[in-house]
Amino acid sequence: MSAQRIEISELGAQGDGIGAGPHGATFVRFSAPGDVIQAAVEGTRGTLLSVLEPGDARTLPPCPHFGPDGENAACGGCAVQHIGRDFYTAWKRDLVISALKARGLETEVAPLVEAHPGERRRVVFAARRSHNGGILGFHRAGTHEIVDIATCLIATPRIVSALALLRALAAQAAVSPKAFQMAVLDSQSGFDIAFDAPFKLADTDRLRLVAAARKAASVARIAFNGEVLVEKQPPQLDFGGVSVTPPPGSFVQASARAETVMADLVSAHLKKAKRVADLYAGCGTFAARLACQQIVHAVEGFAPSLAALDRAMRRVQGFKPVSTEARDLARRPMMAAELKAYQGLVFDPPRAGAERQAQEIARSTVKRVAAVSCNPATLARDLRILIDGGYRLMSVTPIDQFLWTPHVEAVALLERPKS
Numbered sequence: 001m002s003a004q005r006i007e008i009s010e011l012g013a014q015g016d017g018i019g020a021g022p023h024g025a026t027f028v029r030f031s032a033p034g035d036v037i038q039a040a041v042e043g044t045r046g047t048l049l050s051v052l053e054p055g056d057a058r059t060l061p062p063c064p065h066f067g068p069d070g071e072n073a074a075c076g077g078c079a080v081q082h083i084g085r086d087f088y089t090a091w092k093r094d095l096v097i098s099a100l101k102a103r104g105l106e107t108e109v110a111p112l113v114e115a116h117p118g119e120r121r122r123v124v125f126a127a128r129r130s131h132n133g134g135i136l137g138f139h140r141a142g143t144h145e146i147v148d149i150a151t152c153l154i155a156t157p158r159i160v161s162a163l164a165l166l167r168a169l170a171a172q173a174a175v176s177p178k179a180f181q182m183a184v185l186d187s188q189s190g191f192d193i194a195f196d197a198p199f200k201l202a203d204t205d206r207l208r209l210v211a212a213a214r215k216a217a218s219v220a221r222i223a224f225n226g227e228v229l230v231e232k233q234p235p236q237l238d239f240g241g242v243s244v245t246p247p248p249g250s251f252v253q254a255s256a257r258a259e260t261v262m263a264d265l266v267s268a269h270l271k272k273a274k275r276v277a278d279l280y281a282g283c284g285t286f287a288a289r290l291a292c293q294q295i296v297h298a299v300e301g302f303a304p305s306l307a308a309l310d311r312a313m314r315r316v317q318g319f320k321p322v323s324t325e326a327r328d329l330a331r332r333p334m335m336a337a338e339l340k341a342y343q344g345l346v347f348d349p350p351r352a353g354a355e356r357q358a359q360e361i362a363r364s365t366v367k368r369v370a371a372v373s374c375n376p377a378t379l380a381r382d383l384r385i386l387i388d389g390g391y392r393l394m395s396v397t398p399i400d401q402f403l404w405t406p407h408v409e410a411v412a413l414l415e416r417p418k419s
């Protein structure tokens with residue numbers, strides 16, 4: 001390892017600054033474009049030693065846990081708090097533009113819908129036992145070490161003010177030295193906490209955790225490895241007037257505001273369709289809202305999420321029917337012939353995208369399609385398939401749901417021109 005002076009020229013896709021080092025392009029975490037830095041270099045990776053001259057893109061990170069000098073060492077929850085707002089928003093939007101370009105899609109991309117501190121309602125913490133209780137926080141970047149946090153600027157204020165309680169609950173569950181995950185959803189009726197651990201709870205540990213949860217007024221439900229231990233009241237999320245109780249630990253959009261932006265774009269685009277298919281529907285983020293005006297068929301691989309949607313739709317009045325179908329769309333995509341029944345379609349797959357499903361949509365007669373994605377690379381691949389199948393790309397909107405991370409969502413709207 002050798003100490004090198006490096007001029008940082010750009011910000012990479014994972015949020016590392018990139019500059020020319022002795023072995024070519026060198027990636028240095030916590031460096032910013034325009035910085036001149038001193039870094040300990042090993043191969044193509046550098047560790048920031050000092051910033052000799054700060055670049056224009058650099059700003060003061062607002063969180064005390066961020067960066068190589070952060071309290072309790074560098075928290076890995078955020079990657080780019082040291083990048084100023086203008087540069088940051090341009091970089092995030094550019095992640096989408098570059099992915100589209102790589103597939104030959106030179107389309108106009110809307111300005112980034114920005115995220116704000118305090119918006120993340122679902123946070124997955126890392127936790128483990130410590131000599132005096134529990135440690136709760138995020139992994140230090142690139143390590144298994146968990147940084148114990150006293151605050152968090154991305155989480156909702158309710159989650160932040162409950163950090164001591166959450167740490168105490170984590171300590172009750174930490175019956176093995178092994179690290180585990182604790183997903184916390186700040187639902188409208190209280191915290192929905194799902195432990196995902198590589199160990200089991202003995203009966204006595206379970207009773208202790210249940211007793212601690214019962215005492216905590218802000219806790220709605222606790223589940224351990226999928227088993228519900230306590231449900232004082234059902235956790236609830238509002239999807240456009242439909243109150244849904246998601247299954248423990250299931251997928252929900254991490255920020256309510258980002259979810260509303262995405263759902264509004266989808267609903268406006270599909271509003272003229274009489275029947276809509278919602279593929280990769282989860283608990284019905286889009287389906288429930290669309291059912292205000294349209295007949296919806298929601299298809300999803302995780303059956304408990306669909307059961308949650310079914311239960312929620314049975315409780316409301318004045319909505320159009322929502323049918324549900326549990327189906328593995330990667331193995332058994334909805335075929336073009338099946339899609340004949342629908343004039344509108346939204347698909348929102350996991351990071352791997354929906355290649356086979358996109359091939360079927362490309363052969364279908366569906367008039368309007370909304371593609372929602374958390375991975376610009378697979379979105380671009382799937383859009384290419386749809387465009388080659390005759391669809392016209394009308395707009396792409398990047399949405400920042402994960403502030404200060406390299407993750408970006410996008411909603412692409414397509415139309416099949418009249419032939």
Ligand SMILES: C[S@@+](CC[C@H](N)C(=O)[O-])C[C@H]1O[C@@H](n2cnc3c(N)ncnc32)[C@H](O)[C@@H]1O
Pocket residue numbers: 251252253280281282283284285286299300301302305327328329330331348349350374
């Ligand atoms: C990005 S989430 C979107 C969920 C929902 N649209 C929302 O906004 O909350 C992707 C969803 O796809 C589901 N999923 C993952 N793989 C699948 C597959 N092979 N077939 C069907 N659904 C799948 C997951 O369970 C998850 O609910």
